[in-house]
Amino acid sequence: MTLQNGPLNRRQLMSGAALAAAVTAVPSAALAHDKPSRGPGLVVERLTLPSGVASGDVTSDSAVLWARSSGAGRLHAVLRATAADGTVLRGRHATKLHLVSGWAHPGTDHTAKILARKLPAGTRFDVTYRFEDDSGRMGERLTGSFTTAPERTNRRGQCAPQSFVWTAE
Numbered sequence: 001m002t003l004q005n006g007p008l009n010r011r012q013l014m015s016g017a018a019l020a021a022a023v024t025a026v027p028s029a030a031l032a033h034d035k036p037s038r039g040p041g042l043v044v045e046r047l048t049l050p051s052g053v054a055s056g057d058v059t060s061d062s063a064v065l066w067a068r069s070s071g072a073g074r075l076h077a078v079l080r081a082t083a084a085d086g087t088v089l090r091g092r093h094a095t096k097l098h099l100v101s102g103w104a105h106p107g108t109d110h111t112a113k114i115l116a117r118k119l120p121a122g123t124r125f126d127v128t129y130r131f132e133d134d135s136g137r138m139g140e141r142l143t144g145s146f147t148t149a150p151e152r153t154n155r156r157g158q159c160a161p162q163s164f165v166w167t168a169e
Helices: 010-034
Strands: 037-039 053-056 063-068 073-082 096-104 111-116 124-132 138-147
Touching (some): 053 124, 053 138, 063 073, 073 111
Antiparallel strands (some): 053 063, 063 111, 073 096, 073 124, 124 138
């Protein structure tokens, strides 16, 4: 192999190889910037929420929180009572709960649910969902919201049953 100025010597060959190695390493270094790193060259995959998040079976004092992870882990849900405009409530109406599920694994299709209980009636909640892996690393964060049903009482002051009607075509 020759260059414009003559044959390729050992020093030029080694310089060229070092430059090629540096150029090849640039894409992986750029990728390491996008994901948390454990050290030089090691990229750590975080758990994601591929199916989104959900809440359901909401009553005047409870709700079921649900999410599916990209791998084994346990679900963390942080509930904050909020006003209709989304601002966090302060003072006597403030409610903040941090709930954790059992382990989601291949046998549960990496799905976890949490029953949130003893919630105040007629309150809107913003919920932050995240999965924690077996090394304690927290994964992707998604948020959702729900509102507990208003408390209803009968003439005797006892909680009255509620019913919901839903139709679709």
